[in-house]
Amino acid sequence: MDLVPAVMLQLTVVFLHCLLSVMAQYDVCQYRVSREDGVSLEFYACQPKPMAMKEYARVNVDPPGITCGDPPASFCTHENPYLCSDECDASNPDLAHPIQFMFDKEQHGLTTYWQSVSWSKYPQPLTANITLSWNKSIELTDDITITFEYGRPTVMILEKSLDYGRTWHPYQYYADDCLEAFEMPARKVQDLTISSANRVICTEEYSRWAGSKNQKNVHFEVRNRFAIFAGRELRNMGNVYMKFESTKGWKEFFTLTDLRLRLLRPALGGTYVQRDNLNKYFYAISNIEVTARCKCNLHANVCSFKDNNLQCECQHNTTGQDCGKCKKNYRAKSWRPGSYIPLPNGSPNVCSAAGQAFGNCECYGHSNRCSYIEFLNVMTCVSCKHNTRGQHCQHCRLGYYRNTSAELDDENVCIECNCNPAGSLHDRCNETGFCVCKEGATGFKCDDCLPGYYWKQGCFPNVCDEMLICQNGGTCYQNQRCICPSGYKGILCEQPKCEAADETCDTATVYLSSFFILLTALILQLVIVTDY
Ligand SMILES: *[C@@H]1O[C@H](CO)[C@@H](O)[C@H](O)[C@H]1NC(C)=O
Ligand SMILES: *[C@@H]1O[C@H](CO)[C@@H](O)[C@H](O)[C@H]1NC(C)=O
Ligand SMILES: *[C@@H]1O[C@H](CO)[C@@H](O)[C@H](O)[C@H]1NC(C)=O
Ligand SMILES: *[C@@H]1O[C@H](CO)[C@@H](O)[C@H](O)[C@H]1NC(C)=O
Ligand SMILES: *[C@@H]1O[C@H](CO)[C@@H](O)[C@H](O)[C@H]1NC(C)=O
Ligand SMILES: [Ca+2]
Numbered sequence: 090m091d092l093v094p095a096v097m098l099q100l101t102v103v104f105l106h107c108l109l110s111v112m113a114q115y116d117v118c119q120y121r122v123s124r125e126d127g128v129s130l131e132f133y134a135c136q137p138k139p140m141a142m143k144e145y146a147r148v149n150v151d152p153p154g155i156t157c158g159d160p161p162a163s164f165c166t167h168e169n170p171y172l173c174s175d176e177c178d179a180s181n182p183d184l185a186h187p188i189q190f191m192f193d194k195e196q197h198g199l200t201t202y203w204q205s206v207s208w209s210k211y212p213q214p215l216t217a218n219i220t221l222s223w224n225k226s227i228e229l230t231d232d233i234t235i236t237f238e239y240g241r242p243t244v245m246i247l248e249k250s251l252d253y254g255r256t257w258h259p260y261q262y263y264a265d266d267c268l269e270a271f272e273m274p275a276r277k278v279q280d281l282t283i284s285s286a287n288r289v290i291c292t293e294e295y296s297r298w299a300g301s302k303n304q305k306n307v308h309f310e311v312r313n314r315f316a317i318f319a320g321r322e323l324r325n326m327g328n329v330y331m332k333f334e335s336t337k338g339w340k341e342f343f344t345l346t347d348l349r350l351r352l353l354r355p356a357l358g359g360t361y362v363q364r365d366n367l368n369k370y371f372y373a374i375s376n377i378e379v380t381a382r383c384k385c386n387l388h389a390n391v392c393s394f395k396d397n398n399l400q401c402e403c404q405h406n407t408t409g410q411d412c413g414k415c416k417k418n419y420r421a422k423s424w425r426p427g428s429y430i431p432l433p434n435g436s437p438n439v440c441s442a443a444g445q446a447f448g449n450c451e452c453y454g455h456s457n458r459c460s461y462i463e464f465l466n467v468m469t470c471v472s473c474k475h476n477t478r479g480q481h482c483q484h485c486r487l488g489y490y491r492n493t494s495a496e497l498d499d500e501n502v503c504i505e506c507n508c509n510p511a512g513s514l515h516d517r518c519n520e521t522g523f524c525v526c527k528e529g530a531t532g533f534k535c536d537d538c539l540p541g542y543y544w545k546q547g548c549f550p551n552v553c554d555e556m557l558i559c560q561n562g563g564t565c566y567q568n569q570r571c572i573c574p575s576g577y578k579g580i581l582c583e584q585p586k587c588e589a590a591d592e593t594c595d596t597a598t599v600y601l602s603s604f605f606i607l608l609t610a611l612i613l614q615l616v617i618v619t620d621y
Contacts, residue, residue: 114326115435118390118404132405134427134435137392139230142379143192145399146221150188150203155217157204157371158185164207165369166239167358168302173368177204191219191374200375202238208355208370211362217372219350221379222254225399226411229343231380233309238373240356241307243296244270250347257349261309262291265298270353278310286317287342298358305375311343330429344384350377387427387435388412405439414454415440420498423457453498455482476503490522509536511547543568552580 118135121128150156157164158179165173178184186204193201208215233247245263250256264270273291281288295307318328333340355370362370383392385401389412392401403412405427406419415424419440428436450459452470455477459468473482476489485491485503495502508516508524512535518524526535529548538548551568553559559571563582566572573582 114330115387115429116390118388118437132437132439134387134429134437135390135404136387137382137385137390137401139380139382140392142223142227142381143221143377145225145394146192146223146379148188148192149218149220149222151218151220155205156186156188157206162207163368164204164371165366167356167369168300170358170363170366170369186373191377195375200238202373202375205352205355205372207368208362209367211364211367211370214353215355215370215372217352219352219374219377220254221348221377223346223399224253226251226344226346226384227379227381227399228340228384229309229311229345229379229381232311232378233348233380234376234378235307235350235374236305236376236378237307237356238305238375239371240298240358241295241305242352242355242372243357244354245296245307246351246353247309248349248351249345250349251341251345254347257347259289260348261289263293263296263307264291265293265296267291267293278313281314281317283317286314287339298356327429334429348379383411385412387429387437405437406442407440414498417496417498418442420451420454423452423454450481452482453477454500455498475500476505488516488518490518490520507534509534512536545569557581 115134115136116138117133119133120131122131156179157177161176161178161180161184163173163176165171166175176184177186179187186202188203190201191203195201205215205217242263243265247260247263248257249260250258262271262273267273267275271291275293276288276290277292277294278290281290295304312323315323315326315329318332319325323329352372355372358369383389383399383401385392385403386407388405388407389401389403392399394400398410400410401412403409403416405412406416407424408414408416413424415422419442421441424440425438427438430436450468450470452459452473455473455475456470458471460471461468467480469480470482473479475482476486478484478486483497488506489503490506492499492502492504504522506516506518506522506524508518509530509532510516512530512532513524513526515525523533524535526532527547529539529542529550531537531539538544541551541554542548543551549569551557553565553571554568558581559565559573560579560581560583561574561577563571563573563577571580571582573579576586578584578586
């Protein structure tokens with residue numbers, strides 16, 4: 090009797106799995122399954138579709154003034170070097186070649202392109218940087234293609250950044266002569282093997298002169314690198330995904346937040362630069378195609394453009410720009426990216442709610458390990474990271490204090506006390522970050538002195554100041570000592586220097602002068618008191 094629904098269910102699940110693997114892989118994050126006992130959700134590793142990323146890039150072209158047309162100028166072409174009828178004028182919409190022409194959707198077959206000034210300063214190099222920033226990690230899924238009108242550069246570097254432009258790495262070198270330009274042997278991506286598939290190479294494929302109209306494109310070959318594993322038509326993308334899982338650095342090779350095109354020498358149209366016609370040397374780019382998907386760690390299948398930024402629509406109870414952490418209250422286990430394996434649907438590695446059940450031990454993401462302490466009958470987090478400590482990594486280590494505006498699971502929740510070693514008693518501080526100061530020191534970090542003290546690797550009582558005045562014309566040096574005129578000595582220059590045989594400096598005078606100093610101090614105090 091019970092057999093039929095069970096078989097039906099099995100069939101449904103099998104059918105569903107077939108359906109999912111026939112549809113593009115990893116498109117679905119969760120699926121509603123009806124069972125006998127109600128509806129339940131199944132979860133899958135999922136990723137957004139590739140997009141034309143040029144539409145979302147912020148672009149910078151350096152140096153300033155490299156774009157042609159200000160002032161207006163005419164330029165020639167390699168095909169017709171003495172017929173210089175083309176004009177660039179930034180103030181005339183019909184003759185301008187602004188930056189956005191590298192990223193526009195061209196309509197009516199009209200080619201639009203950005204153009205640089207020409208090489209009038211030869212032999213000084215004509216160089217330009219074109220930087221594309223997404224403020225989001227993206228993963229290349231197809232070739233990067235840059236289209237040059239009027240000839241491809243003879244020397245160029247493509248660079249990438251993985252950290253929002255803080256550090257840059259070469260991605261591919263391009264030159265008509267790799268040895269001469271970069272001291273690198275020339276390679277083709279087609280010649281790379283399984284072990285060298287993510288090598289940074291120099292290629293001569295796209296820099297040689299072939300007539301400016303014939304070959305306009307420069308590629309960064311993503312497909313050919315995938316093909317090393319997936320076959321020529323990329324039929325076995327599963328193999329590429331397996332490689333992503335198994336080989337460290339392989340997925341990162343295709344991941345980036347920024348790209349930079351460093352144009353180092355324009356097309357020459359021949360072997361030499363003709364000094365008498367420098368108006369035919371310049372850069373002109375009509376399109377930069379970057380096809381990629383948002384990096385969402387296999388926890389989202391939608392990436393949207395909100396407030397001018399790309400953002401994964403995180404599922405599986407994850408959150409963050411790249412779905413890189415578990416949502417609050419879903420941190421029973423530490424976060425993991427979804428996994429492509431096992432195929433065809435992968436492992437979703439969903440974040441689950443922190444339950445009260447025995448064995449669940451919240452560590453706020455500061456530890457991956459819990460251990461059971463038998464004689465206390467408690468679970469406790471092991472090796473808390475990020476300067477935390479405690480059963481749940483919920484406290485800050487000594488020498489650190491809690492940032493009260495940060496969540497407990499923030500990596501930077503504990504801030505170093507940073508007490509001034511010379512001014513403070515020890516390197517610990519109270520909950521608001523105040524250090525404990527030695528005598529005379531003050532301030533949040535004990536790096537300041539109270540009035541009446543001076544700083545010299547710690548605070549010391551003033552030797553001289555407005556109250557403790559240097560006598561006999563002496564001057565007070567940084568509250569540390571009196572500089573006495575010759576003939577006087579003593580802490581406040583109160584003693585005449587005595588020659589051994591000098592009668593005027595008997596002890597009486599010394600006592601007398603000390604008496605006068607005391608008297609002056611007293612009178613001063615009186616004056617101050619009566620002033621009040
Ligand atoms: C281009 O960027 C590189 C760093 O990647 C820098 O060294 C160089 O000066 C820049 N060139 C121009 C023309 O801004
Ligand atoms: C970059 O993205 C982050 C996270 O979405 C956002 O907080 C930040 O404001 C963005 N920066 C810019 C310059 O838009
Ligand atoms: C995430 O949490 C919601 C409740 O906020 C729950 O309905 C949903 O099933 C959870 N999803 C996963 C993948 O755990
Ligand atoms: C404390 O955390 C908040 C929120 O994350 C952050 O904006 C702030 O800069 C942090 N304060 C310090 C002193 O690090
Ligand atoms: C930390 O110390 C400062 C200075 O002594 C004090 O004003 C503050 O109240 C203390 N904070 C706490 C939480 O004890
Ligand atoms: Ca264009």
